[in-house]
Amino acid sequence: MDSTWEPRTSNIDSQNINVMIAESAQEVDNSTSNTYEQMVMDARVPISFRCNGGASKSITKNCMTCCKSLIKRCGSCESHSALGCCKDVEHQGVTSFVEDSELTNCKFCDHPRFKRHSRGASNFQTNVPHKKMYYFPLTQRLQRLYASNATAKEMRWHAEHDHEDGEEYMFLTVLVPGPRNPKDKLDVYLQPLIAELKQLWEVGVETYDASKKNNFNMRVALLWTISDFPAYSMLSDWSTTGETACPYCRDDSDAFTLTKGGKQSWFDNHRKFLPANHPFDFNKIAFRKNKTVTKSAPPILSGEEILEQIEHLGLMCVTDMGADENNSCKAKNTGWKRRSIFWDLPYWSTNMLRHNLDVMHIEKNVFENIFNTVMNVEGKTKDNAKSREDLKEFCHRPELERDMATGKYPKACYTLDKQSKAVLCEWLKNLRFPDGYVSNMGRCIDMRKLKLFGMKSHDCHVFMQRLLPIAFSELLPKNVWQALTELSNFFRELTSTTLREEAMLQLNEEIPIILCKLERIFPPSFFDSMEHLPVHLAYEAWIAGPVQYRWMYPFERYLRKLKNNVKNKAKVEGSICNAYLVEEASSFCAHYFEPHVNTRHRKVPRNDDTVEHMDEHLGNLSIFTHSGRPLEKERLHISRTRISSETNVHLVEFIFVNELHMANPNINDKQVDEKLEREFDKWFNKYVHNPSNNISSQF
Known part of the structure; x- marks a missing residue:
């Protein structure tokens, strides 16, 4: 069945793609110049001629396949890798990562990695792994952000970001197969990512900066991880359950188990964080019975001290042979469960914050x-x-x-x-x-x-x-x-x-x-x-x-977006993977479209209050100069006046709050709120009647 897409003007689509290739020729490093020269030559030929053998008013499947091949040649998004996994849920070994790609059995549990689908009596299909994890290389995606003028400047200095939507800089890197949660075996699936991060830090990769028109050696470092509290344990390998659940207090926690409730309680665990000799420290009635507090808060350990503690215990990474037996013996009386794979990063122990509390x-x-x-x-x-x-x-x-x-x-x-x-x-x-x-x-x-x-x-x-x-x-x-x-x-x-x-x-x-x-x-x-x-x-x-x-707010929303891409529930990972690659390619190409072309990044906001001009209305103060979008066409005058007043009151409040901070830099938000309640009306009356502020009114 041949389905076609009828654009309003087929020549516009062909021209946009040709312009994209022509402009990208100016944004490429020397190592791929021959490839791009050939692509520029190809750009002179309309896509409809190459795909259909002649002119056409529609883009067929063959044409879309040609576009997909063209985008791949641009290097906008490299193909993902599907790594085979072991059948045993307890091990789930990714044995086809690099050095183990030729193994047919898992090196941990000796279970077969591949299924056997019989065809008749003696034939069977090519090896199909029991599970597949999808890995999307990070290097090419970071290079892509430098390859376009639309994103290269922001990549150089984060303070120049003016995008409200951060999804453009959010990558899907590892897609772990389901349906079970890997839990303690998550490090197994992180091996490709950690290996690539080590390479990007120790060696780097030559990258072209389109905004500066030069090449540089790009090095990448992982700043920290962001997750909910159960995943905090999976990433840091510190147990977040029991009386030592706090990753800061660790073994110095004063948590205890309730006799009747049977659960751990952190009651009366905060007096030690108070200043010395605080009155609460000596209170024997309001907190736990007949208990005073003389100890101070536990010190916050540095990354080097934590790594030294782990190595002293002799804990092993889950990807090491014999790790389960070793860690189960040595981690009995401590909150550590194993050695996290993140410690393999050479700079990880020097980070002041490695895992965020959500x-x-x-x-x-x-x-x-x-x-x-x-x-x-x-x-x-x-x-x-x-x-x-x-x-x-x-x-x-x-x-x-x-x-x-x-x-x-x-x-x-x-x-x-x-x-x-x-x-x-x-x-x-x-x-x-x-x-x-x-x-x-x-x-x-x-x-x-x-x-x-x-x-x-x-x-x-x-x-x-x-x-x-x-x-x-x-x-x-x-x-x-x-x-x-x-x-x-x-x-x-x-x-x-x-x-x-x-x-x-x-x-x-x-x-x-x-x-x-x-x-x-x-x-x-x-x-x-x-x-x-x-x-x-x-x-x-x-x-x-x-x-x-x-x-976790942006990541929870992004995960929901990925889950909504699942169209085939029998192949969940494949649906997410394909949809992600399509959106990634289309977003990259959109940077090269002309400004009048509507794209996902240029759509009008749901609440668009921008107007080209504002009509002057009787009674408006001159400081209220911003007009909002009318709520109803029949009440244009009333709507503009009301929205103008409500919107610009916040602008005047901003002036008042700014003056408070200038007069008292140490003022906090609570004190600011009190000032707004008590003093804003008097200040506003003086402000609008002050001739130096040049505020006019027709009242």
Whole structure:
């Protein structure tokens, strides 16, 4: 069946591809000049003649095949590699990487690598591996970013980036076969990537910079990894379960196992992070019974110290022969499980931060624990019968112990009654947000059971930072509300787009106090590892910078995009692989199209408020000069006036906030919010009536 695609003007498509090849001839290194000279000659011949033997008004499958071959010759995207894997799930050895490509059996478990598909009595097909992992070489994709004027300048200096969408710089490198999670065997699949990264660091590769018109030796280094907490264990090979789950505290953790609940608790694990001789250190009632704290926070180990510790234990990488037997014996009494393959990188031990704690999942888990406990959601609250029994054993809070006469537990100060829960749910159901700010929270509310369900990570993010202080302000006691509000402000300042070094150091001092206040309120069962990890987030932000470049939001969205490309569920990996290669090639070619050609990178935003000019309307202040897109054609005048006012109020607020920072460089976001509430109206009145500001009004 021959299907064709009818373009509006076939000559335009042919010209665009010819122009792409002609321009690319000026953006190539000397080593491939002969190939590109031939390609330039080919560019003079219309594609329709080469594919169909004559002129045509449609692009056939043969023509598309020709275009695909042309793109491949350009070097825009090298072919991926499909590496054979072992049948045994416990080993899953990638034995066809480099030196083991000729093996027919796995060198670890001796299982056959290939299937046998019989044809008749004696014949069978060519070797087909039981599993295949797809590897997309990194070198050629990095070179491609330097090969085009559209991306080369941004690659030289990240501060020059002006793209809001970062997917162009996001590569799919390793596609691990399913359906099972490799877990402890992930390093097996990372062998090709680590080998290529070592080559790119130690030797480098000659690369052409299209913006500078010269060649240079490109070297590449892996900065850090970004993952959720379970994958943190798979990448770092430090166990993130049990009493030593914290990768910073390690064996110095004071976590303990609850007697009734049976789970690990990080309750009373934060007083050691306080300044010396803090009043909380000597409190024997508000925290654990009859316990004072004299120890200090554990030191943060450098990469060299951690590597020395691993080598001292004698742990081996999972790809080494005999690693399982060796590591199971030597890793019994330590949090380390094995030697990570990332230590093979020569610079890895010198990195100050190697694996990021994911703020997205930590914030979501903290919010869910808080909200489910405050709303007393059955099955999800951290305040249950076992929790109260553990509270009686570890803490001195007689007001929360079971009433022996009735056999019931009294209501805690941190939980809401039925009437308060109904008020909160009704308020959330009727709440409205700006378009695109957050999803519809009304769909997440169950008015019958008075609880929230199905909230996405970003919904929890918005609720934690923006709604939580307002939602609980009149429903919870002041001490509970204040502690939760301080935690909300902590996450809000931590995730700011611009961070100041002194602000992060201040947050690093404040978060232990906030957690200690929460420990004085909530039971020990409330504090799992997720409630402990925030104590280390400000330090990571101080070292590595803004959280927006180190959390899982962009990667979760990208993974969803890849999963949506699956059209054949019997061949999931192949569907993702082919769709990725097609999109990669089309995105690269789009850089060479003329500006009037609509591409995926040039489409109009969903909310486009840009206008060519603004009509002057009676009553507008001259400082309100930006007009928005009308909401309805019938109400053009009203819409422009309203949107103009609402939009530009934020511009005036920006001037006010900027003056605050100039007057007091150490002011934090909380103090800025207080100034906006109390002083902005008076400042605005003086600002608009100041003749030096040249503000006119027809009122």
